[in-house]
Amino acid sequence: MTFKDNSMPSVNGLVLAGGRSKRMGSNKDLIKWHGKEQRFFAADLLKDLCQDVFISCRQDQLVHFDPAYHALTDTFLNMGPFGGILSALRSDREKAWLVVACDLPLLDEESLRVLIENRLPDKVATTYESPFDGLPEPLITIWEPASYPVLLRFLGEGITCPRKVLINADTHMLTPRNPDALLNVNTPEDAAVASKILRRGNAVPDAQKPDMND
Numbered sequence: 069m070t071f072k073d074n075s076m077p078s079v080n081g082l083v084l085a086g087g088r089s090k091r092m093g094s095n096k097d098l099i100k101w102h103g104k105e106q107r108f109f110a111a112d113l114l115k116d117l118c119q120d121v122f123i124s125c126r127q128d129q130l131v132h133f134d135p136a137y138h139a140l141t142d143t144f145l146n147m148g149p150f151g152g153i154l155s156a157l158r159s160d161r162e163k164a165w166l167v168v169a170c171d172l173p174l175l176d177e178e179s180l181r182v183l184i185e186n187r188l189p190d191k192v193a194t195t196y197e198s199p200f201d202g203l204p205e206p207l208i209t210i211w212e213p214a215s216y217p218v219l220l221r222f223l224g225e226g227i228t229c230p231r232k233v234l235i236n237a238d239t240h241m242l243t244p245r246n247p248d249a250l251l252n253v254n255t256p257e258d259a260a261v262a263s264k265i266l267r268r269g270n271a272v273p274d275a276q277k278p279d280m281n282d
């Protein structure tokens with residue numbers, strides 16, 4: 069079943085891929101997991117669940133961008149993930165946006181599907197509780213249209229931390245069934261942990277194992 073038929077909620081997908089990857093030391097969005105650049109791996113997970121899927125990035129990243137995917141460049145600049153989220157919400161005020169970071173190599177379609185199925189459109193956002201600290205997980209979240217003015221209000225107060233918004237706004241929180249799916253890979257050490265989990269779980273065929281060296 070896909071969520072593209074009319075009976076299902078209309079949600080756009082967004083892969084945040086405009087970061088600077090300072091902790092990784094090389095562009096995280098270009099690192100290959102499951103045989104694909106991880107920005108495209110995440111976009112492919114979203115495509116059967118969402119109406120339209122975009123990759124959120126900076127203008128300078130459009131060089132070498134695969135034309136099979138749609139880019140949505142930041143209009144709120146130099147604000148980190150907050151700017152990517154806000155830019156998407158501004159581009160279509162009617163839509164809810166399922167936003168995921170590009171650095172989640174263990175993300176699975178089921179975790180995204182559960183989020184959509186349990187979405188509460190009257191809330192500002194629906195998200196997972198982080199298995200690591202119990203707080204809202206900002207980088208796998210459905211942001212409802214109502215979140216746009218809320219995010220702008222926080223911006224006006226000088227706050228550009230999506231997690232702070234989720235903590236203080238009317239957020240619907242779910243407990244993840246697959247906590248590994250939320251493993252955020254920011255450093256080479258994190259990548260080694262993710263590789264180990266993938267090998268141990270043998271969750272994907274060998275051909276799709278992470279390939280950090282491509």
Ligand SMILES: Nc1nc2c(ncn2[C@@H]2O[C@H](COP(=O)(O)OP(=O)(O)OP(=O)(O)O)[C@@H](O)[C@H]2O)c(=O)[nH]1
Pocket residue numbers: 084085086087088089090091092096097124125126142145146147148149151152153168169170171207254
């Ligand atoms: N569109 C957009 N995405 C961003 C921006 N900054 C970070 N992201 C994305 O948001 C997610 C989380 O980013 P972080 O890990 O906090 O930051 P990062 O810049 O990627 O990495 P560090 O430089 O190591 O902090 C990743 O998927 C990033 O690609 C930005 O300015 N614009």
